[in-house]
Amino acid sequence: MNPSEIPIRDIKPLVPIPDISIYLFAALLAVGVLLFAAAAIFVWRRWRRRRSVDPRIEWLRRLDRIDYRDPKKAAYLMTRYGRLLxxxxxxxxxxxxxxxxxxxxxxxxxxPPLDDETKRYMKLFIEMSKDAL
Incomplete structure (x- = not known):
């Protein structure tokens, strides 16, 4: 017998194997894109919030709300925020x-209570700061 004519009995035909690697890759890609988009939105919102808040505006608001009936607190606030502004x-x-x-x-x-001259200076400073901002 010729060796090419001998039937091989122990080799079986190929069995189809289900391949889901393309689906896993697509799922991983989708999750990655979603995570990147969420991180980008988070960073953009935080940057926009910090960029839009000017501390000078907050300092000026605090000076606007000074209670002139409490001269000690008014003097300390005016000194603190006045130096910053x-x-x-x-x-x-x-x-x-x-x-x-x-x-x-x-x-x-x-x-003693605040005198009128000091109040005028304080109000003048606040108005000048409003005009500058």
């Missing part, structure tokens, strides 16, 4: 004239 020459000049007037309302237990 005094960016140009005119506001620095007004603040340099205002700070010595505020000294008598700080560092004491009992303080």
């Amino acid at each position: 005094a960016e140009d020459k005119r506001r620095q000049e007004i603040l340099s004239q205002l700070l010595p007037r505020l000294e008598r309302y700080k560092y004491r237990k009992d303080v």
